[in-house]
Amino acid sequence: MAEAAPKQRSPAAPRPVRCIVKLGALSGCGAAITNKGELESIDEESLRSACAQLRQAMSDGTAPEKVRGMDWSRRPGDPADPVVDAEGFAGMAGLGLDSNFVVVHGAGSFGHFQASRSGVHKGGLHSTLVKAGFVATRISVTSLNQEIVRALAREGIPSVGMSPFACGWSTQRRNLASANASQIIESLHAGFVPVLHGDAVLDESLDCTILSGDVIIRHLAQLLTPKYVVFLTDVHGVYDRPPTDPNAVLLKEIEVDDNGGWSIVKPALEGNRKGVEISVAAHDTTGGMETKILEAAVIARLGVDVYITKVDTEHSLRALKGDVNTSSDDWLGTVIRAAK
Numbered sequence: 001m002a003e004a005a006p007k008q009r010s011p012a013a014p015r016p017v018r019c020i021v022k023l024g025a026l027s028g029c030g031a032a033i034t035n036k037g038e039l040e041s042i043d044e045e046s047l048r049s050a051c052a053q054l055r056q057a058m059s060d061g062t063a064p065e066k067v068r069g070m071d072w073s074r075r076p077g078d079p080a081d082p083v084v085d086a087e088g089f090a091g092m093a094g095l096g097l098d099s100n101f102v103v104v105h106g107a108g109s110f111g112h113f114q115a116s117r118s119g120v121h122k123g124g125l126h127s128t129l130v131k132a133g134f135v136a137t138r139i140s141v142t143s144l145n146q147e148i149v150r151a152l153a154r155e156g157i158p159s160v161g162m163s164p165f166a167c168g169w170s171t172q173r174r175n176l177a178s179a180n181a182s183q184i185i186e187s188l189h190a191g192f193v194p195v196l197h198g199d200a201v202l203d204e205s206l207d208c209t210i211l212s213g214d215v216i217i218r219h220l221a222q223l224l225t226p227k228y229v230v231f232l233t234d235v236h237g238v239y240d241r242p243p244t245d246p247n248a249v250l251l252k253e254i255e256v257d258d259n260g261g262w263s264i265v266k267p268a269l270e271g272n273r274k275g276v277e278i279s280v281a282a283h284d285t286t287g288g289m290e291t292k293i294l295e296a297a298v299i300a301r302l303g304v305d306v307y308i309t310k311v312d313t314e315h316s317l318r319a320l321k322g323d324v325n326t327s328s329d330d331w332l333g334t335v336i337r338a339a340k
């Protein structure tokens, strides 16, 4: 059945969004922003590096070298009040950042555990377990959202957290049914970087479900038509089979045709190796890499190039800058684009 178009009440975007980026949250090998297998554990170094790269990608060449942090709250255990560089900010003509980016993050070791243990993704709010799981999932993902907003703010990026559930987003049989983006667009217009996340939401048929960050990215791409979309994750891109297999081959370029069919352009694979085999972790409530590829294909059909690569590498910095050339071999990642 065709997906019903989400109801909109969205003003026109003021200027083109440069990039929508997904900060993949799950790390199997210490390279995404949360640690796999360790409940609610952030990989601080990867998160810091991802935020520093975002700042570099946004810099318009006039940004001061000294980063002026915007996280002025006190953390438990901090000995002193935070430093508020009020004079420094007052003396700046602007932030020196082309901050027309939207950041979306997944749940990683936050949220998926609570959702899968209680079955929030399958719906049924009459069950007290599902109701409790909905609450627990939202506590978990919104706390990760706050940590990511703070990490971006520490890099001087004017980030503001936005939760799909709190913005009234809902689904119909897991497809987006209502997704008003006016607050996101107005925030961009005001010079903020909206930071959204995969969330537990109400569903018109199932009562509730889990909305993946990958689906949010697709919806925002349809609405805002950014110059490019970047998915940062814990592997170098899409492989022809799960990357845990030592024979897995990185697919560097995938083309999507007008009917949504896709073909592997680079590398040229032999006869029976033309598909993609995907594994999804047992606790993953949103379909993992499979969902990412399906949503990326929809985005590519809009004429928007999609880059999937590993967080905290030289390749992620190039992707965030939109500086990817598939004809050179020194970029490691997958480009998904519309067939010419």
Ligand SMILES: Nc1ncnc2c1ncn2[C@@H]1O[C@H](COP(=O)(O)OP(=O)(O)OP(=O)(O)O)[C@@H](O)[C@H]1O
Pocket (backbone or CB within 6 Å): 023, 024, 025, 026, 028, 032, 105, 106, 107, 108, 109, 213, 232, 233, 234, 235, 237, 238, 239, 240, 241, 242, 243, 244, 276, 277, 278, 279, 280, 287, 288, 289, 292
């Ligand atoms: N064929 C494949 N190619 C690439 N990755 C694959 C493949 N099959 C399975 N995977 C797994 O998919 C995972 C990445 O997808 P996933 O959706 O979990 O990432 P994420 O967006 O970083 O996480 P999250 O959605 O929690 O934020 C990798 O850890 C990888 O092992």
Ligand SMILES: C=C(C)CCOP(=O)(O)O
Pocket (backbone or CB within 6 Å): 025, 105, 106, 107, 108, 110, 111, 112, 115, 137, 141, 197, 198, 199, 200, 210, 211, 212, 213, 214, 285, 286, 288
């Ligand atoms: C609340 C949850 C589990 C959000 C899931 O979002 P994703 O990790 O982007 O698929």
